[in-house]
Each structure stands twice: as structure tokens, then as C-alpha cells.
Amino acid sequence: MKNRRDSTLLAEIRKFGLFDTNACYQCGSCTLICELTNSAASFPRKIIRYVLLGLKDLLHSCLEPWICHDCGDCSSICPRESEPRESMATLRRYLSAQYDWTGISSKLSRSKIWYIGSLSVVGALVLLLVVLYHSYVVNLPLSYFISTSMGLEHMYGTIKYFTLGVIFIPLFFLISFAFRMFWLTIYRGSHVKIPLHLYITEVKTYVLHSVTHKKLSECPEKIRWPIHWLLAFGCTIILVFLIFFLRWFQTDNIYPVYYPQRWMGYLATIFIVFGSMNILFGRIKKREEIYKSSKFEDFIFPIFLLLTAVSGIVVHISRYLGFEIISHYLYVLHLVIVIPVLVVEIPFGKWSHMLYRPLAIYFQAVKEKAMQQQSHEEAIFEQTA
Ligand code: SF4
Ligand code: SF4
Known part of the structure; x- marks a missing residue:
């Protein structure tokens, strides 16, 4: 190098x-x-x-x-x-x-206009897509939008593919950024030759740190780790629901109270509300060293998380009470909040650290093991020479 x-x-x-x-x-x-x-x-x-x-x-x-x-x-x-x-x-x-080869992360980090603008543009685009869908696919005249009682179930087929499409966007970018991180830090940046098998045997490090975030537990402020973990766990449950089990939430009838998925959803929502409010209050009160000098996007991140959870709760209650038109509008509002988070915040904003942190620990472990192996081989070579 x-x-x-x-x-x-x-x-x-x-x-x-x-x-x-x-x-x-x-x-x-x-x-x-x-x-x-x-x-x-x-x-x-x-x-x-x-x-x-x-x-x-x-x-x-x-x-x-x-x-x-x-x-x-x-x-x-x-x-x-x-x-x-x-x-x-x-x-x-x-x-x-x-x-980030697209240059978007750079723009978002350096400009509030870009940051707010990109979230707003994606939100507006979602709204436009909803209107176009109802106008041209459902064939609903605009004047019927506020008077027609519609269940959410008619959107099920479309929203399933739409959601998967929306999730595929950040996934595609994150995978490509991970490859670029590998290229800069390992392929071009490592002084030792790394045998292929180490990438495979150390995958456990990546999985362990992705799931547990245990590096945070080494920090002196012990309470940060469980709170952070609960927040990440809540977000992960909701993401898994969105990708694999969206049908649970798109049927006309809400699942009975004894169904475990309802309780998993409630639990995840509680974790997200608690975690995001904890960050927000910490930043507002400048409670700890890490909150003393919060940047603009440091506030946007928990605010959007909180809005995502609260709008989801409100949709759920509205559906439970049988308010069909209101539920429909609230659901659109929920999408307008959630989708900018998914396609802007996750790959290009602060959320990308969820990928980079465990990946860095994994790459570090691979490098360390390769260096140990190299020193061991050199020692054997010296002994036998
Ligand atoms: S904030 Fe400072 S002390 Fe804490 S982990 Fe980072 S470098 Fe170390
Ligand atoms: S002056 Fe501050 S930043 Fe510089 S080495 Fe000392 S503790 Fe670290």
C-alpha cells in the first residue's frame, strides 16, 4: 500500500x-x-x-x-x-x-439541506406513488379518496412487493459499501496476506458482534449496552417482520391477542420507543459526555425512530377500533415516515454504522489471526533454518 x-x-x-x-x-x-x-x-x-x-x-x-x-x-x-x-x-x-461510491453519504454528512431534502423528497415520492396506485391501479377517482371506506387488505398484494423492493434498495447499497470497505481496509490496506479460510472461520465474530453489540459492554458506562441492544433488537424484529411476515399485518382481521406475533410486535415497539426517547432526552439534557455536542442528524435519527414507532402504534389502534378510512390515511403517513428512513438513513446516514461496526471487528479479527499465523510460520522457519 x-x-x-x-x-x-x-x-x-x-x-x-x-x-x-x-x-x-x-x-x-x-x-x-x-x-x-x-x-x-x-x-x-x-x-x-x-x-x-x-x-x-x-x-x-x-x-x-x-x-x-x-x-x-x-x-x-x-x-x-x-x-x-x-x-x-x-x-x-x-x-x-x-x-459510499454514490457520494450521497458525503452530501448528507456535510449539508443539512441535502439531509432534510433527501428525506422529504423520498417521503413526497411515497405519497405520489400511493396517489398514483389508487388512481390508476385501484381506479379510484380522486374525489372518492376521502369518502370511500376501504380496508387495507386490497393493498396487500402490491404493498408486499413494494416493501420488499424498498428493503432491497438499502440492502443493495449496503452490500456494495461493505465490499468497498473490504477493498480499502483489507485488500488494499492489509500488510499481511490473509488465507481464505480465516474469512470463513471468523464469520462467527461478525455474527456475534452483529447480534450482541458486546463491544459496547466494554465501555465503562455499563447501562449503555443493554439500552442500545434493546433498541437494535426492536428494530431488527420489525425489519424481520417487514421482510418475512408482512402478511400478519396486512390482513383485514387483526390477529387475536393470544398470537405471539402480536406480542413480539408490541415488545419491539416498546424497545424502540424507550431506546429512541432515551437517546433524545440524553441529547436534549446533554446528560453524558457523548451527548454534549450533538449534531443535527444526531437528533433526526431518534426522532424518526420514535415517529416510526408512534405512527405504527396509532395505525394499530385505529385498525383495532375499526376506523377504516382513518386507518388508511394513518397508514400512508406511517409509510411516508418509514420509507425515507429505510432508503436514506439506513444506507447513507447514521444507521449504516450497524453494518460497519461489526464488519470492522470481523476484519480486525481476520487481520489479527493472519498476523498470528504469519508470526508462527516465521518462528518455525527460523527454528528450522
Ligand atoms: S470515545 Fe474515546 S475512550 Fe471511548 S472508545 Fe472511543 S476512543 Fe476510546
Ligand atoms: S491532549 Fe487530549 S487529545 Fe491530545 S493526547 Fe492528550 S488526551 Fe489525547
């Missing part, structure tokens, strides 16, 4: 948020206090130095910004108030933009 110097790197990164390097006098306290730093992944100071030296290729090969779980300990201890936690968050936004 080439280590060319790029004098514009620092200025480029600062377009993605705070990156204060002027005050830092390299005391090393931040690296010492970080619970997640180890011999294989040392931060935040090392990466900040890469930036200062303009080592762009080396920075692009770094996995550490994703292994940092944003606890804020480094910022609390920094004697110069350099905010290394903020620098790591800025680097994550910058790196996301490098993995």
Missing part, C-alpha cells in the same frame, strides 16, 4: 465535523484511558496523527474509528479539551463517505 501524503486531508475531514488537533500536545491520556484500545487497535491518538501527517491511504485502511464505541472517556480526560471522541465520530462520517 502506498503512503502518499495529502496536505488537503485535514481540511477535507473537517468538512465532516469537529476535528480539533491544535490544542492536543500528545500527552497520551486519551489512549491510556480508552478501554477498547489494545495492541492490535490503538486509538484515538494514532489515527489523529495519520490525519495530521496527511496519510490518506493509511487512514482509509483504518478500522479503529468503527471499533471506538463512542463512550466519551477520552474527551472527559483530555486536559486540552481537544474532544478526541468528536474527532473519532467525524472520522466515521468521513470513512462512511469513502465506502
